[in-house]
Amino acid sequence: MDNTNRRKIPFNGEIALFLRGLIIGKILTILVLGGVAWWLLRPYTLVRKNTVATSSQNSNPASPVVSNFQSVANVPVASVNYGGSTAWAPIRQLVDSQIQSDRPELQLHYQDPNNGNPSSSSGIRMLLDGQLDFAQSSRPLTESEHSLAKQRGFTLEQRQIGTDGIAVVVNPSLQVPGLTVDQLQQIYLGQITNWKQVGGPDLPITPLSERLEKADSVIFSRNQNLQNIQLGSHVKFISSTTEALRQVSKIPGSLYYASARAVVPQCTVKPLPLGLTSTELISPYRDSLVTPDQCPRQRNQINTEAIKNGSYPITTNLFVIIKQNNGQAQQVGEAYAQLLLTDQGQKAIERAGFAGVR
Structure with missing residues (x-):
C-alpha cells in the first residue's frame, strides 16, 4: 500500500507538469504566430490608415466651396429701387425672389417708368435721373449715356451677368x-x-x-x-x-x-x-x-x-448698370451683380432661360 501510494503521487505530479508545459507552449505559439501575422499585415494596416486619412482630407471643408447667395459679403441693409429691360422679367421672377429669401436685408422693389413702357433705355434714364439705385439692361451703354452721367458727377459701369x-x-x-x-x-x-x-x-x-x-x-x-x-x-x-x-x-x-x-x-x-x-x-x-x-x-x-x-x-448681353458714386446706389448695385455672379445665381439665370457667363 505504501509503495503504491508513493508511486501515484509522482505520477499525478508528472501529469500536472506536463499539462502546464503544454498550456505554456500553446500560449507561446499563439504569441509567436500573432507577432508574425502582425508583422506581415503591418504594411496593409499602414496603407489602410493612409487611405482613410487621404479620404478624410479630400472631404475636408477646406476644399473649394460652391459659392451661393449666403457667401456674398458686404450686402447692405437697404430698400432698393431698380428697373429696366423687359428681357429681364424671368430673372426678376425666378432669381430675384431667391435673393429676397436668402438675403432679406436687401429689399428689391421693381419700378415701372412714369411715362412709356419699361425697357433698357427707360431704366438707364431713370438711373441717371436718380429714380433707381441700379438698372437692368439687355444692351450695352451708349456714348450719350456715359456722357450724361459724367455731366451729373458720376460714371456708369456695366457688369455682364448673362447672355x-x-x-x-x-x-x-x-x-x-x-x-x-x-x-x-x-x-x-x-x-x-x-x-x-x-x-x-x-x-x-x-x-x-x-x-x-x-x-x-x-x-x-x-x-x-x-x-x-x-x-x-x-x-x-x-x-x-x-x-x-x-x-x-x-x-x-x-x-x-x-x-x-x-x-x-x-x-x-x-x-x-x-x-x-x-x-x-x-x-x-x-x-x-x-x-x-x-x-x-x-x-x-x-x-x-x-x-x-x-x-x-x-x-445680346445682359448687364447690371451700376452708378459709380461712392454712395449707397453703388454699394447695392455691386452687391446685386455679385449675387447674380455666384454659382447659385448663374444656375438660376440658366434655369430662367438665359446663358450664364461662368
Missing part, C-alpha cells in the same frame, strides 16, 4: 426653312419684301418692330449707330412684345424679333432657325419643334447651349 439669344418668330402657317442674318436685316431695311425671295411662299412680308432707339433687342450690330439706320417703310411699329405676338398670330406673312426667352416658348407663334449662311441654320429651341397643337402641354425650350457656345448667330 440672351435674339429669336425671330413667324405665323405658324408660314413654311420657310429659316433665315440668314443678312436676309433678316434686309427684310427690315425694306430690301426683301416677299417670302418667295427667301425660299417661302409668294406672300408679302409684314415685319414688326419696336422703335430702334427704345428696343431692348436689335438685329443690327451694336457698333452701328442705330439712329442712322432707316427701317423700311413696310415695317410696322409696335409698343410691346405682347402686342407683337398677337399680331404675328393673326397675320400670315408677319415676323417679329425679341428676346428668345420671351418668344420661343409661346404657343401662338413659330420660332425660325437663323444662321450666318443658309447651310448653317441654328434653331433657337432645343430638340424638335413643338407645334401649336402640342402647346401648352409641351413648349419649345431655349437652346441655351448654342447661345452660350456662340454658335447661335444673334445674341
Whole structure:
C-alpha cells in the first residue's frame, strides 16, 4: 500500500507538469504566430490608415466651396429701387425672389417708368435721373449715356451677368426653312419684301418692330449707330412684345424679333432657325419643334447651349448698370451683380432661360 501510494503521487505530479508545459507552449505559439501575422499585415494596416486619412482630407471643408447667395459679403441693409429691360422679367421672377429669401436685408422693389413702357433705355434714364439705385439692361451703354452721367458727377459701369439669344418668330402657317442674318436685316431695311425671295411662299412680308432707339433687342450690330439706320417703310411699329405676338398670330406673312426667352416658348407663334449662311441654320429651341397643337402641354425650350457656345448667330448681353458714386446706389448695385455672379445665381439665370457667363 505504501509503495503504491508513493508511486501515484509522482505520477499525478508528472501529469500536472506536463499539462502546464503544454498550456505554456500553446500560449507561446499563439504569441509567436500573432507577432508574425502582425508583422506581415503591418504594411496593409499602414496603407489602410493612409487611405482613410487621404479620404478624410479630400472631404475636408477646406476644399473649394460652391459659392451661393449666403457667401456674398458686404450686402447692405437697404430698400432698393431698380428697373429696366423687359428681357429681364424671368430673372426678376425666378432669381430675384431667391435673393429676397436668402438675403432679406436687401429689399428689391421693381419700378415701372412714369411715362412709356419699361425697357433698357427707360431704366438707364431713370438711373441717371436718380429714380433707381441700379438698372437692368439687355444692351450695352451708349456714348450719350456715359456722357450724361459724367455731366451729373458720376460714371456708369456695366457688369455682364448673362447672355440672351435674339429669336425671330413667324405665323405658324408660314413654311420657310429659316433665315440668314443678312436676309433678316434686309427684310427690315425694306430690301426683301416677299417670302418667295427667301425660299417661302409668294406672300408679302409684314415685319414688326419696336422703335430702334427704345428696343431692348436689335438685329443690327451694336457698333452701328442705330439712329442712322432707316427701317423700311413696310415695317410696322409696335409698343410691346405682347402686342407683337398677337399680331404675328393673326397675320400670315408677319415676323417679329425679341428676346428668345420671351418668344420661343409661346404657343401662338413659330420660332425660325437663323444662321450666318443658309447651310448653317441654328434653331433657337432645343430638340424638335413643338407645334401649336402640342402647346401648352409641351413648349419649345431655349437652346441655351448654342447661345452660350456662340454658335447661335444673334445674341445680346445682359448687364447690371451700376452708378459709380461712392454712395449707397453703388454699394447695392455691386452687391446685386455679385449675387447674380455666384454659382447659385448663374444656375438660376440658366434655369430662367438665359446663358450664364461662368
